[in-house]
Amino acid sequence: MGNTDRLAQLSQAGVSIWLDDLSRQRLESGNLAELVRDKHVVGVTTNPTIFANAVSHGESYDEQVRALAQHGADVHEAVRELTTTDVRNAADLLRDVYTGTGGKDGRVSIEVDPGLARDTDKTVAEAADLWKAVDRPNIFVKIPATEQGLPAITRTLAEGISVNVTLIFSVERYRAVIDAFFAGLEQAKASGHELRSIQSVASFFVSRVDTEVDKRLEAIGTDEALALRGEAAIANARLAYAAYEELFASPRWQQLREAGADPQRPLWASTGVKNPDYSDTRYVDELVVAGTVNTMPEKTLEAVADHARIEGDKVSGTAGQAQQAFDRLAAAGIDISDVFLTLENEGVEKFDKSWTELLDTVNDQLAKAKG
Template sequence: MADGNGGVLASISEAGVSLWLDDLSRQRFNDGSLDELIARNEVVGVTTNPSIFDAAISNGAVYNGALVAANTADPEQAAFAVMVEDVAKACDVFAPVFEASDGRDGRVSIEVSPLLAHDTAATASQAVELWKRVNKPNAMIKIPATKAGLPAITATIARGISVNVTLIFSLERYREVIDAYMAGLELAIADNKDLSQIRSVASFFVSRVDTEVDRRLAEIGDDAAAALRSKAGLANARLAYEEFEKSIATERWQVLEAAGANVQRPLWASTGVKDPRLPGYLYVAGLVAPSVVNTVPEKTLLVTRDEGVFEGDTIHGTYGDSAQVFADVEKAGVDFEDVTRVLESEGVDKFIASWKSLLATVEKALAQ
């Protein structure tokens, strides 16, 4: 549902939300679809993950030459070679956005191997390696917010490397991510790093929360449980934004900001609607506030553009109601702490499965 200011997407952007496309492939370079989205000011960044690259490499022969050119029989080395090449090229495509936004947007993420999710030292080491290989100032290294990932995030930020922290489901873990970011900045100051060049986003997952909570509510099966369906995802993200606001009001943050630090922006991930009964734009229009990023699959971007309703800031003023949602969810019999434990564990497992699928796809292509 368009408005007089250039449409729903433009209004969302003007309200302080950066829309980053959750998709990247060589085909997008070849067919001009990425350039078109940028030219229309509909996306100002892009994120990737193993599933995205697996799908891209599986769909046709566009990567065959690049895999051969990697000059290795090792599927992981070949996979990283093509991912680094694509991410570096996307960084160049987004360079004008990066420069125009003074580094805020125009960002492209590349993920460390999910196999390292529980290995702090290996994650930190690979983060440095990938940063050097991409060699673009608007790159971001994606690190999961596992317990082992937290000190790796601190170490990577301390090296002056921009980080996209992924797989955050709980407010408790989000607070730990914020602490890890600030700790990294404090180490960077001690090492005379230029804090103004370090950027980070904290990827808070949305739709997966609804999927798991709604499954448990359906098992409970009473009217009170049914009334809570599809409310937890938005409520959890909105309370995360409250945590973000609290963090940047602290004296600790004020000291870092005075030294040139940039805020770690909340990023809404998993924003494609899983329940067909919900509007496809729910997790975009429902999470509008200043200084956030929303990573959107193209399908979600288009349905928001064509059918979405812009209601202004949909986060401020919701904290009390959002907290009540969780009080009601717990009262109904859903252990939300267990929900987030399950989601993190499953999230890591799904990323590992996607990574292994990607390696199998690459291995098959190399054998041809």
């Protein structure tokens, strides 16, 4: 079986393959172009951690940092310039994919400053700024699905800006995200925006759910508890898909669809496997269903190309089994609401910490450049 055949199978099964990584080095070396050409990659996601890694490793940013230092840019301006330049160049590279898929794929996601995750108004303002700064139709602005993020998602979509909703852990919160999406499109329609041009994905996080639940099952330590390791994340994603099917069959959605809207696609995020006991392609193999996106780190992409088992739709009609898995977890003593709350707080903190690291790195580089 040829190296890219499994990725081709995944793509043919209706799953859009996105790369969960971006760096200037990847752009300049031609690596991203190669992945798009040979590995069926049709989108790119970034987050503060990815940018912090990119900017601290490698010299490809030095020249731009020197120029920014000469212009007297402060650290926030510099970070904005560095990150939006990468996203703009990646968006240009993916422009043909964007055109060829009618705007669904060929997208590059850029995240609002994670320090604003709990501030609705500032998130809305920052999303509009990023959209203007990158100035490409094929980007997504990433907004976290915190309670304060939900109204920001609605307001941003209402302005005609395409949104990637990130850090979704629970099905309950995912339902609220879909509601925010519907409300945003309804408002956009009322203000005369062309709905066809507004796209959205909902990034439902996968591997982190197993990491947290497995840790708690091990702490409980009973045979019943230990037997449930590795069940939570896939069950959770399958229940999310069932919620997607239900809400996108509603009369409320039919009206938006008739007005030209495309559905907000479920996106499986955090699909790199953290536990070496598990197959390194499980969060791809087990979540194949048409009309979804799987955004993976390059290591996972390579593993999928090499040995994934793509066996068609593994999600439709699985809600009953998934619910049973959740019932067993509850019976074993797992407080699933607490799991989701913990993960959301950790997710926001993690990105905030990475953002601070990014600012520190660029600050040092500016200082060096100024001599």
